[in-house]
Amino acid sequence: MAATFVNQLDDGNDPATVTTMGASGQMTTVAKAIDSNPNQVPEHAADPRAYLNEIDGDRAMTWVKTRNLSTVDKLSKDPRYSEYLADILNILQATDRIASPRYAHSGMIDNFWQDGTHVQGLWRRTTWESYRSGDPQWRTILDMDALSKAEGKTWVFRGGDCLPPANNLCLIRLSDGGKDADVVREFDVAKGEFIKDGFVLPECKQWVAWVDENTIYVTREWTPGEVTASGYAYVTKVLKRGQSLDQAVEIFRGDKKDVSARRGVLRDIDGNYVMDTSYRGLDFFNTERAFYPNGHTDTQKVILPLPTKATFDGYYKGQAIYRLKSDWTSAKGTVFQNGAIIAFDLKAALADPAHVEPLVLFMPNEHQSVKGITQTKNRLVLSILSNVSSEVRSFDFGKGGWSSFKVALPENSTLSVTSSDNESDQLFVFSNGFLEPSTLFRADAASGTVEKIRSAPERFDAEGLQVQQFFATSKDATKVPYFLVARRDVKLDGTNPTILYAYGGFGIPVLPNYSPVLGKLWLEKGGAFALANIRGGGEFGPKWHEAALKTHRRRAFDDFQAVAQDLIARKVTSTPHLGIMGGSNGGLLMGVQLTERPDLWNAVVIQVPLLDMVNFTHMSAGASWQGEYGNPDDPVEGAFLRSISPYHNVRAGVAYPEPFFETSTKDDRVGPVHARKMAALFEDMGLPVYYYENIEGGHAGAANLQEQARRYALEYTYLSQKLMDNT
Structure with a gap:
């Protein structure tokens, strides 16, 4: 497979990805007129906030900048703001933090680094021996600050794809301000420079893959409007070195109704070409994966008889690795259960697709899920969650079938496999917890040996x-786990300032992790923090996610409220001292809690949110998420979406807590329009509101450490005022 590296601060390109304490395009069509709250605007009236749909419009940006100034002015007058900002910058820019390692070619170690001097960051490289010494001597490959200054852009490094086996030619992705749309340029790693007359692709939401050193596959918007309803490309062309884009030849076309589609290349662990593949996202969770066994020019594709919810997760020793997200019965009548990791000989299956009969590598129980799958030179590695705690298992396939063992990494912690080596069996794994700083381990996936490299201060x-784990009982009697981080001698009198966080969507688990900002600005000062593992997430596999899909999403909202009520019943906190926080899909969760249960919270932080669930399919990449939320045009699903849409359920005469909306102008995934119009609606109704829109940053909300620090300082000043000052 082509080597791929990603900026360590990048959340990837999952339209709903969010990090634990804060978050992840551009309006493709103007949102249709809002069918607003009958207490505000009659259904037939024009949308009074339509000007906010224009992302960079003069009137919209004047509105944004005015609110930004107001929010910063009010919160920065609190002496804690400057104290928090200084503390956060010291934490985020600390030079003694662990430089997260990524395996590069020939045993070299790569890292992407940002600090107070390198604001946009450095892509740099060193030897393993130098890295291991604790005082590595880095060679800078690409200086993003120098590039940004030279070109007058705020370039955000999005990583890239390098051509194996040498991995010297790389297609680098550069994002202007953090957008999903990016520019692709060919880069020579050995020389540390962009290749003159190399491959260059203008800004677009695009996907590229190496075929050979003179050929790439490009999936992009070739002609204006040639994108799906979600705003993603679905046409792949072959581009030869030296050709202009208009000379590229089409090789694959999906369907405009797809979420996205593309053709690519399957390689083995050594980088050898195996065959072409293609991908069609039928919706966010259902896909069509096709294989082309006879080479690049082959147009005869084979589609295996697997469920469309099954995901192709790797190619290992000739075996195709799939993850099932629904039950499936093979031609022989074998029942493979939802959540199973299965494997089979790929070439044999393509020769006789009607008789695919896999083996099960791993079948999670009801308390488990598979967080991730990676590969080393000789091993397949699974990251597994058991009761929201991690383990790593190493698998091998030989004459006797599949065998595995558990790698001896720390128990009862969150383990993250950050990098694996294609040329050896080495893994880099981080371990951490709410109160345990990150520790970096180097593990051998073949022998099972583990070496501690270093711990963060x-x-x-x-x-x-x-840290304690409790279970709240939701409305349908489901037990919902949550973690509570608080002082051992916490007084159970209902006065503890408490932040409750959750995500609850897209099958994404939210796990305990060490947050220096939360610890320094909140826990040290006597605050408590609760993390709710509600349905819709991926903590307990596909069934936990599917339980809150579409019209069943009420369960996620009920779960969250059950956790809040459990905290209150235990007298950990009470409404005057309880605040909630979430981003992206978690921002929708916060918006629903704001409008449905304003009596439960005294502070609500709503980050890069979806809030207009009647019109979300017409906003940025929103059409891609109908598999998660449902279709607003469907009578049943549409009625449910209207009933929970925060933007359509703000009522006159209700005492709402003063919310804090945060978003980014450069967020071309969810987009800033949701937050803008919800905040404007609050203003139109005479309701107090805080609003901050970072001009850059994309769906992550910030493009560099300084922007992150300012956002955190604003959030925690707001939370301190709301939850701590009333004790």
């Missing part, structure tokens, strides 16, 4: 704090 005083 403690960034806050955790003395006297403890």
